[in-house]
Amino acid sequence: MIKTHQAVNTQAADHQAANDVTDSPLQDLTIGFIGAGNMATSIICGLVSSGLSADKIFVSNPSPDKLNALAKRFETLNTSRDNQWVAKQADVLVIAVKPQKIAQACAGFTTLDWDNKCVISVAAGVTCNSLQQLTRPQVAIIRSMPNTPATIGYGATGLFANTYARQIDKGIAEAVFNCVGSSIWVEKESLMDVITAISGSGPAHYFLYLESVIEAAIRHGLDPDIARQLATQTALGAAALAQQNTNIEIQQLRHNVTSPGGTTAAAVEVLIEKALPQTIADAITASVNRGQQLAKIAESDLNAQLKSTKSS
Numbered sequence: 001m002i003k004t005h006q007a008v009n010t011q012a013a014d015h016q017a018a019n020d021v022t023d024s025p026l027q028d029l030t031i032g033f034i035g036a037g038n039m040a041t042s043i044i045c046g047l048v049s050s051g052l053s054a055d056k057i058f059v060s061n062p063s064p065d066k067l068n069a070l071a072k073r074f075e076t077l078n079t080s081r082d083n084q085w086v087a088k089q090a091d092v093l094v095i096a097v098k099p100q101k102i103a104q105a106c107a108g109f110t111t112l113d114w115d116n117k118c119v120i121s122v123a124a125g126v127t128c129n130s131l132q133q134l135t136r137p138q139v140a141i142i143r144s145m146p147n148t149p150a151t152i153g154y155g156a157t158g159l160f161a162n163t164y165a166r167q168i169d170k171g172i173a174e175a176v177f178n179c180v181g182s183s184i185w186v187e188k189e190s191l192m193d194v195i196t197a198i199s200g201s202g203p204a205h206y207f208l209y210l211e212s213v214i215e216a217a218i219r220h221g222l223d224p225d226i227a228r229q230l231a232t233q234t235a236l237g238a239a240a241l242a243q244q245n246t247n248i249e250i251q252q253l254r255h256n257v258t259s260p261g262g263t264t265a266a267a268v269e270v271l272i273e274k275a276l277p278q279t280i281a282d283a284i285t286a287s288v289n290r291g292q293q294l295a296k297i298a299e300s301d302l303n304a305q306l307k308s309t310k311s312s
């Protein structure tokens with residue numbers, strides 16, 4: 001048990017050192033967060049552990065509890081319940097509220113000076129077009145889709161930049177998300193729905209697999225703690241092998257551990273016979289489709305809210 005725990009912690013420490021921001025453009029900037037929930041907290045923790053001074057960070061949230069918890073953890077962090085004040089202080093503004101709260105959270109933002117500011121949104125399904133309506137038509141916007149492993153520095157974040165985002169804005173967004181894992185760009189905004197299905201929702205797919213393996217191991221007599229330790233370390237090891245050997249096809253890595261007529265082959269044959277690959281493909285398609293539907297709902301809700309704000 002202890003050995004596994006140490007292995008994970010060592011990797012997390014390496015990750016933080018690799019994403020040191022002391023020499024990045026972030027050092028000269030202030031970064032604001034609208035919303036102090038799970039995702040904002042993960043990113044703030046990642047930024048501070050990567051070397052950003054907490055006094056460069058501004059955070060707003062309606063209820064004080066989360067702000068107080070953050071202020072207790074990082075003494076020099078700037079907290080407020082005033083979103084506009086935080087937006088004014090920030091060179092880089094991270095919008096980290098639920099999609100249905102975004103219109104309310106960004107109320108009055110159109111009157112702010114957006115010159116030289118860049119907006120990073122983590123809100124699932126909220127398009128650059130909507131974010132431009134909430135801020136300014138020509139503002140640099142970066143949409144992101146992180147995932148929950150970001151809380152321990154193992155996040156996988158997909159990024160998309162609108163045409164107004166400059167190279168420096170993109171570098172800033174990468175620096176932010178590399179503090180909580182790794183990031184990757186896509187060139188088409190519509191691919192954000194695929195990223196949501198693969199990495200945003202992805203941890204749940206792997207958890208379901210782990211749950212099933214652990215339950216089966218327990219049914220075959222293994223102690224639950226041992227089953228969990230073995231299953232999780234195996235998942236971590238398999239992912240690391242695949243990640244560190246990009247020159248080897250993943251199918252080849254599978255063949256490397258599958259001797260004909262052996263124990264692995266017996267399991268893989270059942271998985272293929274029971275159509276696991278097709279089931280996963282169907283699940284991803286369902287997730288992409290749902291993401292597209294939710295994005296449409298978020299867009300029309302937002303437009304309705306914007307219209308009612310303009311007419312009142």
Ligand SMILES: NC(=O)c1ccc[n+]([C@@H]2O[C@H](COP(=O)([O-])OP(=O)(O)OC[C@H]3O[C@@H](n4cnc5c(N)ncnc54)[C@H](OP(=O)(O)O)[C@@H]3O)[C@@H](O)[C@H]2O)c1
Pocket residue numbers: 034035036037038039040060061062063066083096097098099101104105106122123124145146147148200
């Ligand atoms: N969690 C994930 O795995 C994940 C992954 C990818 C993307 N995202 C996206 O990240 C965003 C945030 O998710 P989350 O999991 O961090 O949610 P969360 O924990 O619920 O955080 C949202 C925060 O927004 C605050 N808020 C609500 N109304 C606000 C307003 N008018 N002004 C300022 N702040 C306001 C909430 O404050 P109160 O609680 O005090 O009301 C809450 O602290 C969502 O858009 C989600 O789509 C999340």
